[in-house]
Amino acid sequence: MDAGCTTSYPALLDYKTEKYVLTKNRKVGALHRILHLGSFCYIIGWVLIANKGYQESDKDPHSSIITKLKGVSVTNFSKSKEKIWDVADYVIPSQGENVLFLVTNFVATTGQVQSTCPENPVMLDARCIENLDCVAGDPVINGNGIKTGKCVLYNSTHTTCEIYGWCPVETESLPRKPSLNEAENFTLFVKNAVYFSKFNLSRANTLDTSDDTYFKNCKYNPVSSPYCPVFQIQDIIAKADQSFEELSLRGGVVTAHIEWKCDLDQPANECLPRYSFRLLDTKNNFRTATYYWNKQKLEHRDLLKLYGIRFHVSVTGEARKFGIIPTAVSLGTGCAFLGAATFLCDLILLYLDEKASFYRRCKYEEVGG
Amino acid sequence: MDAGCTTSYPALLDYKTEKYVLTKNRKVGALHRILHLGSFCYIIGWVLIANKGYQESDKDPHSSIITKLKGVSVTNFSKSKEKIWDVADYVIPSQGENVLFLVTNFVATTGQVQSTCPENPVMLDARCIENLDCVAGDPVINGNGIKTGKCVLYNSTHTTCEIYGWCPVETESLPRKPSLNEAENFTLFVKNAVYFSKFNLSRANTLDTSDDTYFKNCKYNPVSSPYCPVFQIQDIIAKADQSFEELSLRGGVVTAHIEWKCDLDQPANECLPRYSFRLLDTKNNFRTATYYWNKQKLEHRDLLKLYGIRFHVSVTGEARKFGIIPTAVSLGTGCAFLGAATFLCDLILLYLDEKASFYRRCKYEEVGG
Amino acid sequence: MDAGCTTSYPALLDYKTEKYVLTKNRKVGALHRILHLGSFCYIIGWVLIANKGYQESDKDPHSSIITKLKGVSVTNFSKSKEKIWDVADYVIPSQGENVLFLVTNFVATTGQVQSTCPENPVMLDARCIENLDCVAGDPVINGNGIKTGKCVLYNSTHTTCEIYGWCPVETESLPRKPSLNEAENFTLFVKNAVYFSKFNLSRANTLDTSDDTYFKNCKYNPVSSPYCPVFQIQDIIAKADQSFEELSLRGGVVTAHIEWKCDLDQPANECLPRYSFRLLDTKNNFRTATYYWNKQKLEHRDLLKLYGIRFHVSVTGEARKFGIIPTAVSLGTGCAFLGAATFLCDLILLYLDEKASFYRRCKYEEVGG
Numbered sequence A, B, C: 001m002d003a004g005c006t007t008s009y010p011a012l013l014d015y016k017t018e019k020y021v022l023t024k025n026r027k028v029g030a031l032h033r034i035l036h037l038g039s040f041c042y043i044i045g046w047v048l049i050a051n052k053g054y055q056e057s058d059k060d061p062h063s064s065i066i067t068k069l070k071g072v073s074v075t076n077f078s079k080s081k082e083k084i085w086d087v088a089d090y091v092i093p094s095q096g097e098n099v100l101f102l103v104t105n106f107v108a109t110t111g112q113v114q115s116t117c118p119e120n121p122v123m124l125d126a127r128c129i130e131n132l133d134c135v136a137g138d139p140v141i142n143g144n145g146i147k148t149g150k151c152v153l154y155n156s157t158h159t160t161c162e163i164y165g166w167c168p169v170e171t172e173s174l175p176r177k178p179s180l181n182e183a184e185n186f187t188l189f190v191k192n193a194v195y196f197s198k199f200n201l202s203r204a205n206t207l208d209t210s211d212d213t214y215f216k217n218c219k220y221n222p223v224s225s226p227y228c229p230v231f232q233i234q235d236i237i238a239k240a241d242q243s244f245e246e247l248s249l250r251g252g253v254v255t256a257h258i259e260w261k262c263d264l265d266q267p268a269n270e271c272l273p274r275y276s277f278r279l280l281d282t283k284n285n286f287r288t289a290t291y292y293w294n295k296q297k298l299e300h301r302d303l304l305k306l307y308g309i310r311f312h313v314s315v316t317g318e319a320r321k322f323g324i325i326p327t328a329v330s331l332g333t334g335c336a337f338l339g340a341a342t343f344l345c346d347l348i349l350l351y352l353d354e355k356a357s358f359y360r361r362c363k364y365e366e367v368g369g
Helices: A027-050 A181-185 A234-239 A244-250 A325-353 A357-361 B027-050 B181-185 B233-239 B244-250 B326-352 B356-363 C026-050 C181-185 C234-238 C244-251 C324-352 C356-363
Strands: A015-018 A020-023 A055-058 A062-070 A073-079 A083-086 A099-118 A147-155 A159-167 A187-196 A201-204 A231-234 A252-263 A273-282 A285-293 A300-320 A365-368 B014-016 B020-023 B057-058 B062-070 B073-077 B080-084 B099-118 B145-153 B159-167 B187-196 B202-203 B230-232 B252-263 B273-280 B285-293 B301-322 B365-366 C014-019 C018-025 C057-058 C062-070 C073-077 C079-085 C099-118 C145-153 C157-167 C187-196 C202-204 C231-233 C252-263 C273-282 C283-293 C299-322 C365-367
Touching: A015 B027, A015 B326, A015 B356, A015 C079, A020 A357, A027 C014, A055 A325, A055 B244, A062 A099, A062 A300, A062 B252, A073 A147, A073 B027, A083 B014, A083 B099, A083 B159, A083 B244, A099 A244, A099 C187, A181 A234, A181 A244, A187 A234, A187 A252, A187 B273, A201 A252, A231 B080, A231 C073, A234 A244, A234 A252, A234 A273, A234 A300, A244 A252, A244 A273, A244 A300, A244 B027, A252 A285, A252 C062, A273 C062, A285 B285, A285 C283, A300 C244, A325 A357, A325 B326, A325 C014, A325 C079, A325 C324, A357 A365, B014 C026, B014 C324, B014 C356, B020 B356, B027 B326, B057 B326, B062 B301, B062 C252, B073 B181, B080 C099, B099 B145, B099 B181, B099 B244, B181 B233, B181 B244, B187 B233, B187 B252, B187 C157, B187 C273, B202 B252, B230 B233, B230 B285, B233 B244, B233 B252, B233 B273, B233 B301, B244 B252, B244 B301, B244 C283, B252 B356, B273 C099, B285 C283, B326 B356, B326 C324, B356 B365, C018 C356, C026 C324, C057 C324, C062 C099, C062 C299, C073 C181, C099 C145, C099 C181, C099 C244, C157 C356, C181 C234, C181 C244, C187 C234, C187 C252, C187 C299, C202 C252, C231 C234, C234 C244, C234 C252, C234 C273, C234 C299, C244 C273
Parallel strands: A020 B365, A252 A300, A365 C018, B020 C365, B252 B301, C252 C299
Antiparallel strands: A015 B020, A020 C014, A055 A300, A062 A187, A073 A083, A099 A159, A099 A300, A147 A159, A187 A201, A187 A231, A252 A273, A285 A300, B014 C018, B057 B301, B062 B187, B073 B080, B099 B159, B099 B301, B145 B159, B187 B202, B187 B230, B252 B273, B285 B301, C057 C299, C062 C187, C073 C079, C099 C157, C099 C299, C145 C157, C187 C202, C187 C231, C252 C273, C283 C299
16 A cells, blocks of 8 residues: 555545645746746736727627718810819719719810721830731720721821721820819718627717708817718828829829727727728729710710729727626636646756756655556 | 655656645535536537537638619609609619619709809808808809809898809709609519638529529518518518618618528538618718700700618628537637636635645645755 | 645745656556647647747738729620720729629610500510500519500510500510620739738739839739739639630629738748639629710610629738737647646546556545544
8 A cells, every 4th residue: 555545535525636746946936936927917917908808899890881072173174164073073983882983183085986096106016117017807905996907197206007996096195283183172071880780789970960061061070079070182191191282193092991999898988980091002093984976876975084082981890898708718718828837847847957856756656556 | 765755767658647635625625526517518518519619610701792673663853754763773883783772862953054153052151241252263162163253142032152063053952752762662682692712612592593584573581482582672671670761761771781601510501691681871862963965065964962772782601610620729728717727726725715724734745955 | 744744834935846646557658648749739730830820910901902904895786886895885883993894795775765665575564465454553573664554565476564664675685695705805904902000011913113014015924923913804714714705695703802911920022912713603784774865855765784794803811920929829728738638648547547446546645624
């Protein structure tokens, strides 16, 4: 019968606690305490307080965005005729969704009809010296039409393939200064409603008012008017560290990011959106055309190459609330460290300490078999 | 040589198990058992069964949505002329993507030309008593044009600044009753295909049939026709707890949410989408214009302020399947609790129990050095 | 006074290490070592190396997409008149956002006016034998107009209800071969810029060049020109394992997926996007109309049922970087397994081994109370 073996079997409700060997090793002892302290600080400070590990969260709210641009601008349209641009003219698409394009500059090619004309020499594929360079029926790569097989004069300096297509072709001469530069004074209204299904929480970024003129006259200010999401274009561009003058010339893409952080363990009125604006891309343009028929029932179109700023409104949100499960998990993972600490100290004591061999023998108690 | 120290060094394959001190302390013993039981229940019941912790999941499927609205409606357009509205007229944009706008009401301002006229007094900035109040060249804030500098009669009651812009300006007189109220009988077809790349799983919410007329005549029913995603507008509005009558007057935003929950450890036919509808926002309108030229080659436009319901179809999905790694992780984190339980009980035994000091001494075995 | 109880209280900095019972049980010993080895392999191999558990990651970048289609196509429009289609004609919407629709086929119904005509017999609801079958004022379900109450001849074989609506109604006769089959040679330019806010990292998939013609003439190749995101339509369709010939006839939905995987612990130039293409849906079409007024100021419209391929560009990204916290968590959870291993071995030794009862007694040391 070995030393320290119980004579009877342990009963179900006897509490068994590990037997410890008490060493007077101050160094490892101190290390052990420090590691334990560290683990506790990590659990309390980081997991629970910094990361709010005791809360469960809903990170994808249903979100609805309604945008509205306001303002008017005067331009000298083709044939140097003055033209007023209002919302219906310069916002594309007009539905006011989360992506909207504000026209700031354009190249107009009016009165195009389907016929034959020389291709633009910008298309390398269309440059030619003689007719043989232009294979009839071939489309011009990235070009405006189908080659007719003739090589004709484009202007005093260039000869290019004649094409069948919408003629005359667009001549890429971008105005030096943006045509709609009043646009910087336009205002953008961004109405956003979010719904966190997990907590059945609905929030909106607009003041719930019956006064219809409120949003016509207010302007966003995080302190004085946090519930008036009306931004002036030039402010937005400025916040994105850009100059409207440059950006409006060749266009760009600006993201307006709305971030909701709602801690339901806090008073609800602290759950306010934060707005941030970033330039995502420079140069942004596309072509669109309006079609009409003249008296001879011949189809014409006005081709517009529109340069402008695309606003991309994105919404992210996170709602947090105390939950027992996440708390348990956070503590659980934290506990693992306490074990790790002991594990580490044992290694040191049993294999690195100068008296390691002695401790190693004393840590273990031999039993037969 | 201290008591209970091994004479030889432990060999590699000797198994070493903690030495326990057996106390007859029933209270702590019971607590210990209870905590262990709790941990087990948590691991098995919550982690494994409730949260399916043994499965790995793919939470963002590639998704394709095709929507189609069907129906016709009669309205009395400007000049009190009867007009038929069909899909091509009242759905904007027409492409049938995940966001579509159903026109239910509108304010039409027909035959606008670019000239001068008095601004709408709704714009506070445009109200005036004398010409000095109207600085020539200034745009009206949120208004419809550029001030000419004159202060003119708007109607018997108001005088406003004259502007250069699209005239006559829009007069905001919203019809009391929605113009397209047949819209409630329109049907919305929502075709959705999802693909879970992680499990290479493709699913669609439509019946795979060759019969072209099937979707023309079926209607969604979770039991009888789960694969016919055709919804009547009024049903959708009703499911969102709204009245079509009210909503259609000033417009709104309704989200149609499609949720896929596919457990690949179950038979595939249980992997069906669930549909839910919510009102995200009230009041929704935008302006759009159609342009044309009259005989005198003068550009006119019909300005429409369209009120309507925007449907926002969103898709979320989750596919789950047994995986060895997630199982391991779930068990691993769970195990941490067993350790925590012991840790807690020791604290009680060694520091709170009335015989704590005795236990504390006996838990530890002194060795020299 | 029991055996092995300390005479003095343990001091704060004394290091206490578990007392182990040394058994000569080779089987369990080996198992224990194996399990420990397994845990280590799991932590090192899987958690740290395979899953990069030592890094923190930002999984939702802000993303901007600009798309541009290039190419021209000839069709025989209604009245068998040759017609050139260029970008402004066949791309809908024209803004060049992440979703674009390429027209590949169409059914044109030109010169519709609002009047009365027989409904298309495809609508079951519109078929009739006598006037009584057509209730005046009822809309045809999924149909094109409101019944007038008359039952009239549609053609030699059918009689259908007369309707008031846009007449003549569309006759669904889809061309056997796609009208715009040159479309396969069109090129799609996908410009994508991403921004990882967590690491303040911006990346673009385009070469940062001042040469404007570069993107006009290059073509994507993962090796030779990774920064030229210009794809030929037929290549895209091929990569999605489809035949353009079939797909273009009835349309479809193709997703172009851009995936960014950026490991900031690696040199930045390894952070390149990967492109993948998949067919999400077959059959895709919608109706759109262009309106115009004839000499008699009567409103006409050309109704187009457009078939085509919708390209859906989606972007996902993940940026990873070493972080101390994730490392700690990964190790922590891993440690739990070591505990689990010991726990398991004890169970075997104390309850399954043939000498279990002996070990059980010797594991525990009895103390009074």
